[in-house]
Amino acid sequence: MDIVELDADNRDHVEAATEVRNTVASKDAPWVQQATLRSMQGMMKYGWDLEPGRYFGGFEGDRMVAFAAVHTTEWDNLALAWLELQVHPDARGRGHARSMRDHVEQVASAMGRTKLGSDAWDGSQGVAFAERSGYVAASRAVNRRQHLADVPLENIKGLYAEAEAAASAYELVRIVGPTPDDLLDQVAEMSAAINDAPLDDLDIEDEVFAPQRVRDYENATMLRGHRFYRLVARHRDTGELAGHTIVAVDEERPEMGHQHDTSVVRSHRGHRLGLLLKGGMNLWLAQTEPQLQTVDTWNAESNDHMIAVNERLGYRWMAREVQFQKTIPASGDPLA
Numbered sequence: 001m002d003i004v005e006l007d008a009d010n011r012d013h014v015e016a017a018t019e020v021r022n023t024v025a026s027k028d029a030p031w032v033q034q035a036t037l038r039s040m041q042g043m044m045k046y047g048w049d050l051e052p053g054r055y056f057g058g059f060e061g062d063r064m065v066a067f068a069a070v071h072t073t074e075w076d077n078l079a080l081a082w083l084e085l086q087v088h089p090d091a092r093g094r095g096h097a098r099s100m101r102d103h104v105e106q107v108a109s110a111m112g113r114t115k116l117g118s119d120a121w122d123g124s125q126g127v128a129f130a131e132r133s134g135y136v137a138a139s140r141a142v143n144r145r146q147h148l149a150d151v152p153l154e155n156i157k158g159l160y161a162e163a164e165a166a167a168s169a170y171e172l173v174r175i176v177g178p179t180p181d182d183l184l185d186q187v188a189e190m191s192a193a194i195n196d197a198p199l200d201d202l203d204i205e206d207e208v209f210a211p212q213r214v215r216d217y218e219n220a221t222m223l224r225g226h227r228f229y230r231l232v233a234r235h236r237d238t239g240e241l242a243g244h245t246i247v248a249v250d251e252e253r254p255e256m257g258h259q260h261d262t263s264v265v266r267s268h269r270g271h272r273l274g275l276l277l278k279g280g281m282n283l284w285l286a287q288t289e290p291q292l293q294t295v296d297t298w299n300a301e302s303n304d305h306m307i308a309v310n311e312r313l314g315y316r317w318m319a320r321e322v323q324f325q326k327t328i329p330a331s332g333d334p335l336a
Contacts, residue, residue, distance in 0.1 A: 001058045001059060001060055001061045001065065001066065001094075001096055001099055001210070002058070003056055003057070003058050003059075003100065003103050003157065004056065004057050004059060004144055004316065005054060005055070005097065006044065006055040006056060006057050008041055008044035008045035008052065008055070009045070009103070011037075011251070013055075013057065013064075014037055014040055014041045014044065015037060016057060016063075016064035016138045016328075017040055017055065017057060017064065017067050018035050018036070018037055018042070019058075019064070019313045020064055020065070020066065020067040020087075020088050021040065021086060022035055022037050022069060023088055023089060023317075024067075024086040024087070025095035027089045028089075028121060028124050028125075028126075029121050029124070029319060031143075031318045031319060033256060033296070034089075035220075035243055036253075037251055038079040038224075038225050038252055039156040039200050039225065039250070039252070042224030042225055043188070043221060043224060045223075046220040047220060048220060048295035049073075049082065049213055049216045049217035049220050050216040050217075050219060051072070051073050051074065051075075051216075051241075053069045053070055053071040053072070053084075053228055054069065054070045054107060055067070055068070055069045056068045056069065056070075056100065056103060056104060056107075058078055058087075058096050058099065058100050060091065061276040063087075065087065065088045065090070065091035065096060066086065066088065066091065066096045066097070066099075066100045067084070067085075067086045067087075067100075068083065068084055068085045068086070068088045068101075068104045069084040069102040069104070069111075070082075070083060070107050070108050070111070071083075071084070071085055072111060072113060073107075074258065075207070075208045075210065075213055076124055076205055076206065076207050076208040077114055077115075077204060077205050077207075078112075078113075079112070079114050079115045080113060080115045080116075080117065080147055080157075080205075081108035081111065081115070081116055081117070082116075082117040082118065083101075083104050083105070083108065083116055083117065083118045084290045085097060085100050085101055085104065085126075086120070087100070088261075090182055090299065097129055098130060098205055102195070104160065105328060106331070108328070109328055109329065109330055110330075110331050110332040112330045113330070114329065114330050115203055115326075115327055115328070116135070116325065116326045116328060117202070117204075117323065117324065118130060118135060118320060118323075118324050118326075119141075119319070119321050119323045119324065120322055120324070121319055121321055121322075122140070122318070122320040122321065122322050124245055125211045127322055130322075130324045131324075133316065133320060133326070134255065134326050135308050135324035135325060136324060136325060136326065136327040137322050138200060138201040138203070138322070138323055138324060138325045139199060139200035139201060139202045139301075139302075139322075139323040140172065140200070140300070140301040140302075140320055140321065141243035141298050141299065141300055141301060141320070141323060141324055142298070142299055142300075142301050142307075142317060142318075142319070142320050142321070142322065142325065143296060143298055143299075143317075143320075144296070144297050144299070144307075144310055144311075144315035144316060144317055144318060145294050145295070145296050145297075145314060145315065145316060146282075146294060146295040146296075146297070146310075146314050146315045146316075147267055147293070147294055147314070147316070147319050148286075148292060148294065148295070148312060148314075150246065151282075151313065151314035153283075153286055155298050156279050156282045156283060156313065157279075157283065159197060159275060159279045159312060159313065160275075160276065160282075160283060162272070162275070162277060162281060163226065163273070163275040163276035163279060164270040166271055166272040166276075167233070167271045167272050167276045169236055169252065170233045170234060170235055170236060170268075170271065170273065170276070171233075171236055171270065172232065172233060172234075172276070172277070172280050173232040173234050174229075174230075174231055174232075174284060175217070175229075175230040175231075175232065176227075176228070176229060176230075177220065177222065177227075178215065178218045178219070178222075178228075178229050178231065179215070182294065183232075183241075184211045184215065185211050186241045186279045187211075187214055187230075187232070187239075187241065187244070188210060188211040188213070188243070189207045190241040190242070190243065190244060190263075190265055191209040191214060191230075191261065191263070192206070192207070192209045192246070193264060193266065194207070194261050194262070194263040194264035194301045195207060196266060197263070197300065197303060197306075198300045198302045198303050199300065200300060200302055201325075202323060202325060203325055204211075205294050208260075211252045221260075223233065223249055223313065224256070225250065225251045225252055226248035226249060226250055226251060227248065227249040227251060227254075227289075228246070228248055228286065229247050229248070229249070229281065229282060229285065229288075230244055230245075230246045231244060231246075231265070231277055231280055231281045232244045233247050233268070233273050233276065233277055240265075240268070241265070242264060242265050242268035242271075242273060242275070243262075243263055243264035243265055243268060243273045243277055244261070244262070244263065244277065245259070245261070245277040245278050245280075245281050246259070246262070247259055247260065247281055247285060247295060248260060249285075249289050249292060250253050253291065254291050254292065254293075255291055255293040256293070256294055256296075257289070257290060257292050257294065257295040257296070258296055259286070259295050259296060259297035259298075261272070262278060262306065264276060264277075274305070274306060274309045275309050275312065278309060278310070279313065280311055282313065296314075296316060296318075297310060298321075298326060300335060301320065
């Protein structure tokens with residue numbers, strides 16, 4: 001097998017990576033939303049916040065049979081790299097997973113990244129492979145999905161009214177697309193509240209939320225082909241931003257939504273703002289995106305508070321992901 005670094009502007013590379021990713025998902029995790037060429041290229045080209053990862057394909061002749069990626073950021077966690085690895089079901093048992101693992105670990109080491117993270121669906125072959133590769137389970141995250149047809153809007157209105165009564169000192173501000181310049185600094189400061197979310201045993205430093213990074217994240221989301229909705233809770237008396245929630249709606253498949261961060265600033269907790277924000281987002285999207293059918297969210301399995309909010313809003317358990325870490329030496333020897 002030959003390993004090639006992939007080019008996001010090479011249509012053949014994107015098509016082959018999409019085929020491997022979707023075939024693996026169909027085999028190992030059929031609940032996962034299938035990638036499209038646009039969504040795959042968007043992630044390869046723009047990443048989460050305009051810091052795209054490095055992507056690699058394993059080829060048998062002209063056919064890509066394995067796919068891997070190295071994700072890093074220059075904003076924080078400068079020793080950390082998060083790795084992806086997938087092998088086409090038809091090509092398993094030939095040592096390709098080991099070859100791809102060794103390659104992306106070498107790439108990460110050459111980049112000076114000594115803390116590696118990766119994940120695998122609980123119950124899949126990936127768990128045993130990670131353990132054989134020296135990775136240690138450090139956290140578990142759960143994918144939940146809200147099927148809006150199964151959640152009567154009247155129920156959400158009732159939950160919203162309940163939260164609104166406890167949060168009368170706050171007003172909600174709707175932002176579509178990029179944050180207005182005059183709010184960007186405050187939104188960046190507020191966004192850091194997500195650092196209080198549980199990490200269990202993952203060795204990850206707090207994320208840095210500079211205004212430019214927030215803007216890059218918004219732009220990357222839209223460049224990947226999503227409509228961007230942010231709902232902010234603002235304290236009426238002080239004007240302080242107290243929390244927010246974000247949902248991105250897929251332009252290609254507008255029936256699908258993706259929950260991004262929901263967080264509340266520590267000094268404003270205890271006022272049911274999480275329920276107010278998420279319920280308020282549901283009511284807003286019911287008006288602006290009436291075709292929306294599902295919203296996916298992720299939480300650490302230990303995040304009892306947010307899970308309780310999500311389950312009251314009708315989110316249902318889909319699957320558990322095991323998150324692993326491993327420490328390696330830095331080689332300082334860049335790979336070609």
